[in-house]
Amino acid sequence: NAGVTQTPKFQVLKTGQSMTLQCAQDMNHEYMSWYRQDPGMGLRLIHYSVGAGITDQGEVPNGYNVSRSTTEDFPLRLLSAAPSQTSVYFCASSYYPGTSGLYNEQFFGPGTRLTVL
C-alpha cells in the first residue's frame, strides 16, 4: 500500500492564482481530511469528508473548496490564493469507527509546502 499520497510536494503561487492540492489513499478509508500547519499553531482542520459525496467544513475553511467523488481521492482547491494561505498542508485518512466506537489511527500524507507571493 502507498498509504496517503499528496502532490505536489512544493508549490509557489502568485496572489490570485488558483490551484488544486491532490490527496489520494489506497486503504479504502471512509474518512479523509485536510489540515494546514502554521508556525506556532499546530495543525488546524480545513475540510473533512466522511465518505464519497459528503464533505463538511472544519475550523478554517475560508478560501478553500473540496469535493469527494471517489473514496480514494480528496482534492483541496484554492480558489484565489492569498499570502495568508502560505502554509504546509496535510491530508489525512482513517477508517470509520463503526459500531465498536473505537477510534482508529489517522494516517497522514507527507505534506505540501505552499508559498503564495
Place this chain on the structure above:
Amino acid sequence: AQKVTQAQTEISVVEKEDVTLDCVYETRDTTYYLFWYKQPPSGELVFLIRRNSFDEQNEISGRYSWNFQKSTSSFNFTITASQVVDSAVYFCALSTSGTTDSWGKLQFGAGTQVVVTP
C-alpha cells in the same frame, strides 16, 4: 469546544537526559481520544500513541511512556534517556466522539520542539 494546550514551546536537553512533555486538554464530551504525534525535521507526522478516555492505564513503549490523568485533564509524554534522533516537534491532539460528525476531527496543540544535543 475542544482545546489542547502544550505550554512548553521548546525543551532542550543533553543526550541521555529524560524529557517530559506536558499536554492539557479541555472537552465536555465523556468519550474522547488523545494522541501524540512526532514531526521530525523531515516534516512527516508520525503516530506515536492513542489513548481512550475510558482507559486511564499508563503506557510504556520502549523509551517512551505516557501518563494519562483524567482528574487533571492531562496526557503527558516522557522520553527516557533521550537520543539525538528524538529531536522533533511533538504534538498532542484530541478527538471526541460525541457525534458521528466528530470522528476524524483532530484538535492539535501548538506543539513542543524537543532539541537533544550530544
